[in-house]
Amino acid sequence: MGRKLDPSRKEKRGPGRKARKQRGAEVELARFLPPAGSASAGRRPLGGEGRETAGERRAGRGAGSRPAAGQTPRGRSGFSDGNSKWLAPAKAKKVSSKGNNVELSSDGEVEEGSWEMEEEDGSSEEMVDDYGASSSEEEELLPIEKAALKQKSDRAGLSEDDSEEEEEAAVEEEVEEASRQKTGQKEEESPDLQLNLDIDEQFKLPTNEQIERENILFICDPPDLHIIHQRIKGNMEVLQDFVVKREEGRTRQEYLALLRRDMAAYYSYSDFLLMKLMDIFPLPELINFLEANEVPRPVTIRTNTLKTRRRDLAQALINRGVNLDPLGKWSKTGLVIYDSTVPIGATPEYLAGHYMLQGASSLLPVMALAPQENERILDMCCAPGGKTSYIAQLMKNTGMILANDSNAERLRSVVGNLHRLGVTNAVVSNCDGRQFPKVCSCLLWGFDRVLLDAPCSGTGVISKDPAVKTNKDEKDILRCAHLQKELILSAIDSVNAASETGGYIVYCTCSIMVEENEWVVDYALKKRNVRLVATGLDFGKEGFTRFKDRRFHPSLKSTRRFYPHTHNMDGFFIAKFKKFSNAIPQAQKESAVEAATPSAVPDTIMEPQPKKKKLEGSKVDKEQKPPQPALKKKHSLQRQRRPLKA
Numbered sequence: 001m002g003r004k005l006d007p008s009r010k011e012k013r014g015p016g017r018k019a020r021k022q023r024g025a026e027v028e029l030a031r032f033l034p035p036a037g038s039a040s041a042g043r044r045p046l047g048g049e050g051r052e053t054a055g056e057r058r059a060g061r062g063a064g065s066r067p068a069a070g071q072t073p074r075g076r077s078g079f080s081d082g083n084s085k086w087l088a089p090a091k092a093k094k095v096s097s098k099g100n101n102v103e104l105s106s107d108g109e110v111e112e113g114s115w116e117m118e119e120e121d122g123s124s125e126e127m128v129d130d131y132g133a134s135s136s137e138e139e140e141l142l143p144i145e146k147a148a149l150k151q152k153s154d155r156a157g158l159s160e161d162d163s164e165e166e167e168e169a170a171v172e173e174e175v176e177e178a179s180r181q182k183t184g185q186k187e188e189e190s191p192d193l194q195l196n197l198d199i200d201e202q203f204k205l206p207t208n209e210q211i212e213r214e215n216i217l218f219i220c221d222p223p224d225l226h227i228i229h230q231r232i233k234g235n236m237e238v239l240q241d242f243v244v245k246r247e248e249g250r251t252r253q254e255y256l257a258l259l260r261r262d263m264a265a266y267y268s269y270s271d272f273l274l275m276k277l278m279d280i281f282p283l284p285e286l287i288n289f290l291e292a293n294e295v296p297r298p299v300t301i302r303t304n305t306l307k308t309r310r311r312d313l314a315q316a317l318i319n320r321g322v323n324l325d326p327l328g329k330w331s332k333t334g335l336v337i338y339d340s341t342v343p344i345g346a347t348p349e350y351l352a353g354h355y356m357l358q359g360a361s362s363l364l365p366v367m368a369l370a371p372q373e374n375e376r377i378l379d380m381c382c383a384p385g386g387k388t389s390y391i392a393q394l395m396k397n398t399g400m401i402l403a404n405d406s407n408a409e410r411l412r413s414v415v416g417n418l419h420r421l422g423v424t425n426a427v428v429s430n431c432d433g434r435q436f437p438k439v440c441s442c443l444l445w446g447f448d449r450v451l452l453d454a455p456c457s458g459t460g461v462i463s464k465d466p467a468v469k470t471n472k473d474e475k476d477i478l479r480c481a482h483l484q485k486e487l488i489l490s491a492i493d494s495v496n497a498a499s500e501t502g503g504y505i506v507y508c509t510c511s512i513m514v515e516e517n518e519w520v521v522d523y524a525l526k527k528r529n530v531r532l533v534a535t536g537l538d539f540g541k542e543g544f545t546r547f548k549d550r551r552f553h554p555s556l557k558s559t560r561r562f563y564p565h566t567h568n569m570d571g572f573f574i575a576k577f578k579k580f581s582n583a584i585p586q587a588q589k590e591s592a593v594e595a596a597t598p599s600a601v602p603d604t605i606m607e608p609q610p611k612k613k614k615l616e617g618s619k620v621d622k623e624q625k626p627p628q629p630a631l632k633k634k635h636s637l638q639r640q641r642r643p644l645k646a
Contacts, residue, residue, distance in 0.1 A: 203234030205250055205258060228266045232287075235259045239283055259283075263290065269469045273459070276477075279548060280512060285565070292565035293462040299337040299344065300327055301355045302363060302386070305393055306422050308354045310335065316349055330538060331363055333393075353420040358386040361460075361562055361572040365451060365508040366390045368535040368576050372501050373398045375448040380433045380491055383410035385417040387451060392423040401426040402447070406433060434486050437493040446582075448502030452491045454484045454520075456511035460571020463564065481515045485523050492528045497579040505530070505577040510570060512561070514547045517573040521559065522552045529581035532558045535574055539567065543575070 141149070238245045239255055246255070260274050267290045269277075281289055303310040310326075310333055317324060321341035327334030335355075337344055344350065345357060371377050371391050382388045382403035391401055403418075405411050408430050418426055431439070433452075440446050457480050458468050488507055497503050507524075509516055521543075524530060532555040543559030545552050559575040 203231075203238050203245070204247055205254060223265050225266060228262050232259065232262050232266065235262070236283055236287070267294070267469070268466075270472070272473055273469065276513060280514065288565040289563060292563075296463050297359065297564065297568065297570060300358065300360045301335050301337065301344065302358045302390060303333040303335065303355050304353055304389070304421050305333060306397065307352070308349075313349060313354050316354075317347070320347060327360060331360075331367075334360060334363060336360075351420070353422055356386055356389060356417065356421060358390075360569040361510070362386055363390065364537060364540075364560075364562070364572065365453060365506050365574055366394065368508075368537060368574050369449055369451050369504065369506045370536060371395050371399075371449055375399045375502055376445075377401045378436070378447040378450045378491075378494055379403050380436065380450060380452045380487065380494075381405055381454065382428075383407060383414055385414035387453065388414065388426060389417060389421045389423050391451070392418075392421075392425055395425065397423065397425045399425060402429060403427065404429045404431055404433060404436070406431070434490045436490050440494050446496030446499070447494055448496065448499045448504075450491045450495050450505045452487055452505065452507050454487050454507065454509050454516075456480050456484070456509040456516050457513060458510055460510045460512050460562075460564075460573075464570070477513055477515050480511075481520060484509070484516060484520045488520055488524045489527060492524060492530055492577065492579060493584075495579050497529075497582045503579045504533075505579065506535075506574065507577070508572065508574045510572055512563070512571045512573065514544060514550075517561075517575075518544050518547065518552050518556055518559070519550070521556060521575045524577070525553050525555075527585065528579070529583060529585060530577040530579050531555065533576050533578045534558050535560050535576045537574070540574075541566070543573070 235255055235258060238247075239252070239259070242252055242255075246252075256278070260271065260278065263269065264271055264274055269290075277286055277289065303313050314324060314335060317335075317340075322344070323338040323340065324335050325338070327336050349355060350357075366387050369377075369391070371394050373395050375395065376399060377391055377395070379388045379391065379401060383405045385403065388401060388403045395401070401423075403414055403426050405414065411428055411430055415428055418428070457472050457477055458465055459472070462468050488505075491505050491507070495503055495505055507521065511517065521532070525532070532553075535558065537560055540560035540562050543552075543556045543561055545554055545556050556575075559573065562569055562572040562574075564571055
């Protein structure tokens with residue numbers, strides 16, 4: 001694969017193209033360097049400090065050993081070009097050494113008397129280095145450095161007491177200037193800060209005229225979300241401590257109406273849905289719920305243990321550039337994906353059926369169902385097949401799974417996923433879930449467990465479908481609740497209560513509405529011989545046992561609710577039933593009512609009724625009259641005329 005590089009052997013390389021010297025540089029330098037035959041030819045050139053010390057030594061020898069002003073040094077040639085006057089070294093100026101040794105010239109340069117060399121004959125000359133630069137010439141200084149040098153020289157000529165007083169005065173001046181700057185900044189920033197404090201501390205409801213004006217502006221221009229957000233914060237603070245912070249003459253309903261209006265404008269919700277959410281959540285929790293719906297949930301996958309293990313799958317995906325972690329202690333098959341350099345839904349592992357893209361909340365109903373091997377399971381609403389494949393995975397492809405869905409188009413994805421994941425114990429059917437009790441009666445057996453993921457309004461998955469914010473109303477909620485009640489009764493009737501290992505029904509929805517969850521479960525408890533049992537899930541919030549003016553069964557505490565702002569997963573509701581009798585309570589009630597009629601009761605049990613006085617022309621007299629014999633004959637003749645049925 002090519003020559004090997006020996007790190008110990010380093011080849012010397014010459015200067016690059018840009019490091020070469022310009023032509024003619026040696027000729028120009030030769031003018032200022034001493035000749036080759038001189039004694040100083042072999043010496044090393046002096047630096048800046050060396051030249052200064054050499055100049056001081058020469059100055060100490062006397063004026064007789066130095067050339068006069070205007071003459072070139074011995075062994076050096078002067079400037080020969082046309083700018084010799086301008087390039088000649090500047091002559092030193094004579095400065096009187098009275099107190100101050102530093103003075104500023106008209107050009108603003110600092111000139112010190114100690115740096116200038118006065119000659120006995122009134123002439124002076126500065127040292128010139130090898131390149132023609134003045135050695136005693138002062139380096140360029142910043143204005144602040146020049147002022148500092150001047151201040152030091154001034155303090156050097158004064159006494160110690162004066163210097164201490166000046167230092168104290170300077171410190172006091174600096175403190176005063178700093179305080180002035182701070183006060184100026186405070187005066188500049190005070191209007192904004194005062195405005196923010198007024199908004200935070202004293203929140204006032206807008207008048208009706210202001211509200212009408214804002215409504216007109218909202219039609220023309222979009223609302224200012226920053227102002228609305230600040231108003232929501234101020235309104236929340238007032239409502240949390242309403243007795244202290246409320247405005248006089250204002251009721252709590254006015255504050256709530258304004259808050260609902262602002263949240264509808266800020267988060268783009270319908271007024272109906274916000275009213276429902278405000279009934280479910282406290283106000284601080286409602287804000288967290290609305291904020292969580294604006295952020296998408298993390299991508300999660302479920303390992304298909306029919307083909308691989310979670311450890312092997314995680315290692316394979318990490319090698320492909322996927323950043324992942326286990327979903328949690330409650331799941332043995334879930335993985336959460338943070339970011340990926342490859343599409344998660346198109347990797348070779350996905351196409352081979354090693355994992356399934358599935359939300360974290362969709363794993364919980366199957367875990368609550370807890371299917372066992374060699375059981376008969378019914379998935380009443382199975383599309384797109386994630387829960388069905390998870391059931392087959394837990395059953396290890398044993399027993400039988402009936403995957404049903406009323407939508408034939410969605411069953412295509414179910415069939416594709418079952419084939420890809422290697423599920424072999426599933427039967428796919430297209431039937432109305434409300435007709436399954438008739439199917440079970442024809443088969444002469446029931447199912448051991450039933451999973452009902454009922455169709456709902458989708459208020460728990462707003463982050464996936466933001467259209468739910470505005471396109472749901474009261475009719476949609478009640479329509480879904482009616483369908484769910486029919487489906488849950490059908491699911492209960494499809495289960496065999498005499499099953500040795502089963503007899504369980506799991507009801508779940510991706511909604512947080514009470515009408516679709518607790519209301520439906522309480523209806524099932526009244527209509528069928530079932531009871532609620534623990535779901536087996538260690539986390540989640542308890543279901544409602546009371547909501548507004550409604551009171552539900554106390555066992556609804558065993559149901560579980562999941563929210564996006566608390567569990568970082570889609571909103572979900574899960575309830576688990578145990579069927580203890582195949583009889584229908586409604587039929588028992590009808591038979592009991594028929595048995596309690598007076599015709600069925602013996603005469604010995606009936607007590608004689610006291611005689612009532614006749615009232616002429618009264619309704620009681622007419623009701624107590626026995627039927628006349630003419631009417632009896634008429635009814636008997638009508639019966640005889642009716643033709644007999646074959």
